[in-house]
Amino acid sequence: MRSIVTALAVVAALAIVAPAVPVAVSAARPVVIVQAGHLSPGEPGYLAQTGASGNPFGAESEFNRRVRNAMIRRLRAAGVDARPVPALVSPLGIAGATFVSIHHDSRGGAAMVGHAIRGGNENYYHGQGTGTGSPTPYRDSAPHRTPATTVSRGVERTSATTARRLAIALKSIFTRANGAQGRFRGVIPPNSNRRMNHFYGFYRTTAGSRVIVEVGAAPEDNRFLRKTALISRALSTAIIGDLRARRLLSRAP
Numbered sequence: 001m002r003s004i005v006t007a008l009a010v011v012a013a014l015a016i017v018a019p020a021v022p023v024a025v026s027a028a029r030p031v032v033i034v035q036a037g038h039l040s041p042g043e044p045g046y047l048a049q050t051g052a053s054g055n056p057f058g059a060e061s062e063f064n065r066r067v068r069n070a071m072i073r074r075l076r077a078a079g080v081d082a083r084p085v086p087a088l089v090s091p092l093g094i095a096g097a098t099f100v101s102i103h104h105d106s107r108g109g110a111a112m113v114g115h116a117i118r119g120g121n122e123n124y125y126h127g128q129g130t131g132t133g134s135p136t137p138y139r140d141s142a143p144h145r146t147p148a149t150t151v152s153r154g155v156e157r158t159s160a161t162t163a164r165r166l167a168i169a170l171k172s173i174f175t176r177a178n179g180a181q182g183r184f185r186g187v188i189p190p191n192s193n194r195r196m197n198h199f200y201g202f203y204r205t206t207a208g209s210r211v212i213v214e215v216g217a218a219p220e221d222n223r224f225l226r227k228t229a230l231i232s233r234a235l236s237t238a239i240i241g242d243l244r245a246r247r248l249l250s251r252a253p
């Protein structure tokens with residue numbers, strides 16, 4: 001009791017001498033890069049990867065664009081320096097706290113989250129992005145932009161944590177009641193899906209965390225995919241929580 005009284009007295013004394021203007025936490029706003037997967041302009045080497053189709057808005061890129069733009073608004077409102085990018089990651093090697101790429105899967109696919117993993121390379125394909133992803137170029141692979149960035153052990157660890165937070169948020173809304181009919185896989189194990197774990201976007205940024213989200217699959221999850229406000233809110237809230245846990249964003253904007 002005595003210590004509480006003392007503490008209150010100290011608080012009161014501080015309040016008297018406190019400046020009229022509240023002292024703001026002067027941390028730089030964290031940069032979050034949100035990519036609308038497959039949205040034009042495209043990334044050299046992957047121009048043939050135009051994405052899935054059959055969602056309520058048509059092309060996958062249009063669904064991705066809507067979710068991305070809503071996320072950008074929500075992140076900015078929370079004090080984040082949110083940067084929208086299309087398939088072409090620009091500027092090359094962009095720095096930030098988090099890079100998140102938004103997608104939906106095709107028929108028979110799943111809602112899932114992938115993250116950057118250490119070792120290996122970005123995927124190379126035939127021509128501008130067809131065939132099976134390979135860590136080394138095929139003879140007919142179109143040139144990629146260079147220099148690619150690398151994924152360190154620390155980036156892998158941070159990315160895995162961000163991916164878990166996003167998967168928890170996505171799982172909480174990926175329900176029958178919200179129109180989801182397909183599978184939910186959560187965070188995919190490293191090396192289970194080269195296409196996701198070695199997504200080129202992870203090698204075009206130096207962000208401390210790098211993740212990719214398949215929000216669901218079209219057409220089976222179409223009633224869910226239509227709910228872009230719900231989806232963008234859940235994903236943005238998870239990103240904000242992740243930034244706060246990493247002490248990159250203060251609680252009050």
Ligand SMILES: [Zn+2]
Nearest residue numbers: 037051103104
């Ligand atoms: Zn996609």
